[in-house]
Amino acid sequence: MKPIDHFNLRSFDLNLLIAFDALVSERSVTKAAHRLRIQQPAMSHTLATLRVLLADEVLVRTGAVMQPTAKAAAMAPHVGSLLRQAQGILTAEDRFDPRTEQRIFRFGFSSELEVFLMPTLAAYLQRHAPGIRLLSRGSPRGEVHTLLDTGALDIAVGCFDFGLERHCGMPLYEQSLACCFNPDLIDAGAPLTVERYLALPHVLMTLKDDIQGCLSEALMQIGEELNVVLAASDFLTALAAAAAAPVLATLPSQIAHQHAAHFGLTLRPVPLNLRIPAVSMVWSARSNRDPAAVWLRDVVATILKTDVGARPWDGA
Numbered sequence: 001m002k003p004i005d006h007f008n009l010r011s012f013d014l015n016l017l018i019a020f021d022a023l024v025s026e027r028s029v030t031k032a033a034h035r036l037r038i039q040q041p042a043m044s045h046t047l048a049t050l051r052v053l054l055a056d057e058v059l060v061r062t063g064a065v066m067q068p069t070a071k072a073a074a075m076a077p078h079v080g081s082l083l084r085q086a087q088g089i090l091t092a093e094d095r096f097d098p099r100t101e102q103r104i105f106r107f108g109f110s111s112e113l114e115v116f117l118m119p120t121l122a123a124y125l126q127r128h129a130p131g132i133r134l135l136s137r138g139s140p141r142g143e144v145h146t147l148l149d150t151g152a153l154d155i156a157v158g159c160f161d162f163g164l165e166r167h168c169g170m171p172l173y174e175q176s177l178a179c180c181f182n183p184d185l186i187d188a189g190a191p192l193t194v195e196r197y198l199a200l201p202h203v204l205m206t207l208k209d210d211i212q213g214c215l216s217e218a219l220m221q222i223g224e225e226l227n228v229v230l231a232a233s234d235f236l237t238a239l240a241a242a243a244a245a246p247v248l249a250t251l252p253s254q255i256a257h258q259h260a261a262h263f264g265l266t267l268r269p270v271p272l273n274l275r276i277p278a279v280s281m282v283w284s285a286r287s288n289r290d291p292a293a294v295w296l297r298d299v300v301a302t303i304l305k306t307d308v309g310a311r312p313w314d315g316a
Helices: 015-026 027-035 040-054 071-089 114-127 141-150 192-197 214-223 235-244 254-264 291-304
Strands: 059-062 065-068 103-111 132-138 155-158 169-171 176-180 201-204 227-232 248-252 266-269 279-284
Touching: 015 027, 015 040, 027 040, 027 176, 071 201, 103 114, 103 141, 103 248, 103 291, 114 132, 114 155, 114 254, 114 291, 141 155, 169 201, 169 291, 176 235, 176 254, 192 266, 201 235, 227 235, 227 254, 235 254, 254 266, 279 291
Parallel strands: 103 132, 103 155, 201 227, 201 248
Antiparallel strands: 059 065, 155 279, 169 279, 176 248, 176 266
């Protein structure tokens, strides 16, 4: 197939093809002008332009009526087909059926959100959209917007901002913290005061090169620093460390309440007023109106706004 000559084609006003189709269909300058909702002198000028560009009369008078020339008659079916295709492309509605959609969506997460969301989301999709597959990865705050820009991620869920024009987003819920420890290694009967909390060794989660982990900004705001002996990249390592060593694991409350008991750990509230960012969902403005992406984001928002740790969510 011959490639499109964009440079030379741009010198031809493609609106003239619309006028050509109206003139040949109506075989009347007056009726063609009425169809295009323009004045007759303007249509007469357009016909004159077509005659010059095509080196053809386009319409000629035969008795009391106008008839297309042989060249115009030969062109008419092709021009009509081209315009119908253009109209179909421009007016087509995106069709989306979750039952038949075949697609991979790439998710980026901060800290524990991957394990908090993905099991429930995968179960829901298997029931309602089995052709949608998920690819997830941990994504530090400093990188997530670039990953969305390049298409490496479709959706990011975590402590992420979405103030830039090229990103869209929605807040999901406010986070809280809890700490957990092995009652055989740390006295559960003693009050967990601020002084004791700061003095005990800690294990935290982090996705960056910072021993204070994901709490570094919150600790900086109140001018405190923890005695961190381990900053791990996932919550399972933090919980396992708390089960094996006399350390406090400070984690998001949802994860602590959902998993600490499996490690035989005791839960306590954090005695410091640590302000941590809310959990948000962020995506590129390019996919803001993509029907499949809109549907999936609605499912994600419903799951994360529901206490999935307390009860299963079906959403059917």
